[in-house]
Amino acid sequence: MERIWTTELADHVGERVLLKGWLHRLRQLSHVTFLVLRDAQGTAQIVIDDTQLAAQLAALQAESLLSIQGEVVAEPQAPGGVEIHQPQIEVLVAVQEPPPLELFRPTLKAQLPTILDHAPVALRHLRQRAIFQLSSAAMNGFRDTLRARKFVEIQTPKIVGAATEGGANVFRIDYFDRSAYLSQSPQLYKQIMVGVFERVFEVGPAFRAEPHDTPRHINEFVSLDAEIGFIRDHFEVMALLAEVLRGVFATMQQEAETALAQLKVQLPMLPETVPTLHFSEALELVARETGADVTQAVDLSGADERVLGTWALREHNSDFVFVWGYPTQQRAFYTHPDPERPFYSRGFDLIFRGLELVSGAQRLHRYEEYLTALAVRGMPTESFVGYLEAFRHGMPPHGGFAIGLERLLARLIEAPNIRETTLFPRDLTRLTP
Amino acid sequence: MERIWTTELADHVGERVLLKGWLHRLRQLSHVTFLVLRDAQGTAQIVIDDTQLAAQLAALQAESLLSIQGEVVAEPQAPGGVEIHQPQIEVLVAVQEPPPLELFRPTLKAQLPTILDHAPVALRHLRQRAIFQLSSAAMNGFRDTLRARKFVEIQTPKIVGAATEGGANVFRIDYFDRSAYLSQSPQLYKQIMVGVFERVFEVGPAFRAEPHDTPRHINEFVSLDAEIGFIRDHFEVMALLAEVLRGVFATMQQEAETALAQLKVQLPMLPETVPTLHFSEALELVARETGADVTQAVDLSGADERVLGTWALREHNSDFVFVWGYPTQQRAFYTHPDPERPFYSRGFDLIFRGLELVSGAQRLHRYEEYLTALAVRGMPTESFVGYLEAFRHGMPPHGGFAIGLERLLARLIEAPNIRETTLFPRDLTRLTP
Numbered sequence: 001m002e003r004i005w006t007t008e009l010a011d012h013v014g015e016r017v018l019l020k021g022w023l024h025r026l027r028q029l030s031h032v033t034f035l036v037l038r039d040a041q042g043t044a045q046i047v048i049d050d051t052q053l054a055a056q057l058a059a060l061q062a063e064s065l066l067s068i069q070g071e072v073v074a075e076p077q078a079p080g081g082v083e084i085h086q087p088q089i090e091v092l093v094a095v096q097e098p099p100p101l102e103l104f105r106p107t108l109k110a111q112l113p114t115i116l117d118h119a120p121v122a123l124r125h126l127r128q129r130a131i132f133q134l135s136s137a138a139m140n141g142f143r144d145t146l147r148a149r150k151f152v153e154i155q156t157p158k159i160v161g162a163a164t165e166g167g168a169n170v171f172r173i174d175y176f177d178r179s180a181y182l183s184q185s186p187q188l189y190k191q192i193m194v195g196v197f198e199r200v201f202e203v204g205p206a207f208r209a210e211p212h213d214t215p216r217h218i219n220e221f222v223s224l225d226a227e228i229g230f231i232r233d234h235f236e237v238m239a240l241l242a243e244v245l246r247g248v249f250a251t252m253q254q255e256a257e258t259a260l261a262q263l264k265v266q267l268p269m270l271p272e273t274v275p276t277l278h279f280s281e282a283l284e285l286v287a288r289e290t291g292a293d294v295t296q297a298v299d300l301s302g303a304d305e306r307v308l309g310t311w312a313l314r315e316h317n318s319d320f321v322f323v324w325g326y327p328t329q330q331r332a333f334y335t336h337p338d339p340e341r342p343f344y345s346r347g348f349d350l351i352f353r354g355l356e357l358v359s360g361a362q363r364l365h366r367y368e369e370y371l372t373a374l375a376v377r378g379m380p381t382e383s384f385v386g387y388l389e390a391f392r393h394g395m396p397p398h399g400g401f402a403i404g405l406e407r408l409l410a411r412l413i414e415a416p417n418i419r420e421t422t423l424f425p426r427d428l429t430r431l432t433p
Numbered sequence: 434m435e436r437i438w439t440t441e442l443a444d445h446v447g448e449r450v451l452l453k454g455w456l457h458r459l460r461q462l463s464h465v466t467f468l469v470l471r472d473a474q475g476t477a478q479i480v481i482d483d484t485q486l487a488a489q490l491a492a493l494q495a496e497s498l499l500s501i502q503g504e505v506v507a508e509p510q511a512p513g514g515v516e517i518h519q520p521q522i523e524v525l526v527a528v529q530e531p532p533p534l535e536l537f538r539p540t541l542k543a544q545l546p547t548i549l550d551h552a553p554v555a556l557r558h559l560r561q562r563a564i565f566q567l568s569s570a571a572m573n574g575f576r577d578t579l580r581a582r583k584f585v586e587i588q589t590p591k592i593v594g595a596a597t598e599g600g601a602n603v604f605r606i607d608y609f610d611r612s613a614y615l616s617q618s619p620q621l622y623k624q625i626m627v628g629v630f631e632r633v634f635e636v637g638p639a640f641r642a643e644p645h646d647t648p649r650h651i652n653e654f655v656s657l658d659a660e661i662g663f664i665r666d667h668f669e670v671m672a673l674l675a676e677v678l679r680g681v682f683a684t685m686q687q688e689a690e691t692a693l694a695q696l697k698v699q700l701p702m703l704p705e706t707v708p709t710l711h712f713s714e715a716l717e718l719v720a721r722e723t724g725a726d727v728t729q730a731v732d733l734s735g736a737d738e739r740v741l742g743t744w745a746l747r748e749h750n751s752d753f754v755f756v757w758g759y760p761t762q763q764r765a766f767y768t769h770p771d772p773e774r775p776f777y778s779r780g781f782d783l784i785f786r787g788l789e790l791v792s793g794a795q796r797l798h799r800y801e802e803y804l805t806a807l808a809v810r811g812m813p814t815e816s817f818v819g820y821l822e823a824f825r826h827g828m829p830p831h832g833g834f835a836i837g838l839e840r841l842l843a844r845l846i847e848a849p850n851i852r853e854t855t856l857f858p859r860d861l862t863r864l865t866p
Contacts, residue, residue: 433819
């Protein structure tokens with residue numbers, strides 16, 4: 001008999017079926033025992049009338065592996081409207097110890113460090129695994145949206161010869177008899193690849209040796225990067241980003257509806273026209289809303305971003321707000337200045353529910369501009385030989401953005417700590433599991 | 434006017450269109466000048482009758498960026514059957530120096546090290562970029578095939594606390610005040626995640642500090658990993674692998690037909706039933722074909738694999754041959770022994786055109802078996818605490834495989850050196866570009 005998923009039971013009422021999965025929970029009532037079996041798609045309730053079988057099952061630990069044949073019966077009272085009667089149960093693996101966390105509870109009853117310590121088991125919890133079903137759907141939506149627009153997927157090296165964007169916060173590697181570094185972002189490579197494919201994207205790890213122990217920092221994260229050539233200006237990049245996020249949320253809805261329901265996630269409001277402020281307008285708005293004097297500010301604080309988030313929701317019914325035109329000196333060397341007012345750049349941030357989610361920009365594309373930008377910042381050209389070669393030999397106007405996958409999910413499910421949306425987080429103190 | 438791709442010209446005969454791209458080549462004949470414009474999709478021939486314009490263009494270096502409006506004319510002699518007449522040409526970026534390699538030639542006229550040194554420009558060559566269009570299609574095909582079978586995509590950490598599979602060939606990282614390592618494969622994490630999703634895959638970098646300077650070794654590569662739970666045996670894993678490869682080749686055909694033609698690639702012969710040999714049968718076959726005495730061998734040599742490849746093609750019209758049952762002691766500790774003959778394992782290799790392309794296996798799934806396997810190999814359980822926790826709390830029979838993306842492409846296009854199918858290779862001596 002072919003195994004079916006627990007989520008397919010409703011199509012098989014009246015038939016005998018084969019299920020396989022984990023012993024999620026056993027509840028012994030006075031006259032009947034309910035066994036909940038969990039598989040990768042969902043759970044099923046199995047009704048056990050046979051007292052001898054019930055006694056055998058009571059001796060099993062949760063998470064034991066079972067193969068169950070039984071009859072599918074419609075039962076409006078049962079979860080999902082169906083249950084299994086007359087089961088024949090084969091124990092595939094008998095677990096010897098109770099799990100470190102009770103997986104059948106609606107939420108895990110433990111502190112985050114304990115949950116993370118026991119991630120190999122904790123991730124089996126229905127709510128925990130739903131987070132990473134959304135993560136998978138987010139990657140699918142990102143890629144599918146870009147593939148449909150002729151973007152080519154690339155895989156660029158994570159071992160690099162020099163710190164990507166200059167100096168600090170880079171992990172050093174023993175690379176045979178010399179030093180190498182872990183890539184902080186695929187930025188330079190994705191720009192080079194615009195010279196080849198015009199439109200590229202990458203989904204991969206990025207590494208930041210930031211010694212911050214906060215709920216917002218992890219030292220290895222997944223970066224969803226895109227870069228596009230032959231743009232007019234940064235507004236085209238921002239429009240592409242909004243399209244990509246629409247694709248991400250649509251794919252979540254299509255592929256992970258159960259996970260969304262499990263996590264009680266409301267998909268965000270992303271209007272056709274996302275509210276968009278110039279950096280100087282954003283400062284004025286913050287001043288108006290809070291009375292604070294921010295006229296000399298060269299960046300937005302976390303508090304400022306929250307003010308803008310609240311404003312966007314209130315005035316535009318939007319969970320998102322774009323801010324562009326951050327001062328050029330505050331942004332990375334490859335950021336294109338605003339030709340009209342070069343103090344300001346064509347760099348932007350996308351603020352999602354009051355927190356910066358995505359950074360992006362139009363980039364410089366002329367070789368001479370790069371030489372100047374590096375010189376102004378006192379950065380040596382020797383670390384950028386290959387990168388500069390691309391510009392010396394013709395690059396179109398281009399721009400792009402990077403979305404932090406774990407941060408996107410954390411904001412979406414409103415998790416207070418980014419570690420909750422990271423499978424196996426790496427931070428100042430955590431290298432395992 | 435909206436820009437169109439060079440590959441769309443045939444649909445616009447008689448119209449005026451806008452193209453953008455790189456000055457690929459300029460050929461001045463006595464009465465006419467031909468300009469070849471390259472964009473991300475292809476090339477277009479532009480005919481210049483105006484001698485003044487021709488003289489202006491002659492002053493430009495190759496790889497300059499151009500925006501060209503002109504009339505599309507059917508011309509059977511022209512490449513693709515169309516060309517552009519009456520062009521108006523705007524120079525977007527005027528390049529100042531000739532490129533380090535002549536990109537218009539059918540193949541790059543340089544040695545591999547020179548091509549790799551100048552990768553940011555060399556990758557623009559039509560043949561070079563075709564390789565990485567196939568690479569993108571391969572990833573798409575891998576993922577799409579698995580997504581259709583309810584596999585969930587995961588992203589597991591590349592910074593790990595201990596060497597994944599024991600000891601050697603691991604890069605050490607300065608991780609704040611201690612040591613960490615670069616992941617050699619997602620093996621342990623993908624197995625853990627079978628406990629969560631039953632079916633998982635990952636596309637990501639893997640790192641091997643092998644100090645070998647050969648055409649077959651690079652130190653960072655892209656691993657296409659899959660793992661599936663509730664299998665009967667390794668034959669199910671092998672069947673899945675064959676399905677995945679069929680998906681990969683089908684996607685190449687659909688999405689990268691031009692690239693296949695450019696590279697003159699014949700898609701491999703992958704019959705419905707892939708020839709499959711037990712390790713001991715493979716040894717006998719090698720002995721029969723070559724007269725060599727290999728009866729005591731515990732592994733297959735490169736020469737043996739070539740013999741098997743030749744045999745599979747000759748006898749079964751197949752570019753692939755499976756060998757399973759490699760001696761258990763020769764395989765990683767998590768490999769499931771053959772229950773009938775535990776000297777042999779349920780580990781397999783897939784040999785593609787005489788070279789090992791994929792390794793896979795059914796894995797151990799019982800906690801006690803892991804304790805024994807580690808003890809037998811003298812490996813400490815302390816390095817595997819999280820991993821072992823998954824097995825202590827119930828794992829189904831499972832197995833999987835890993836395909837090296839660059840190796841798959843190298844065999845497919847019959848490149849003698851794996852660096853040819855790696856965007857920016859990392860090896861003993863190469864860390865840039």
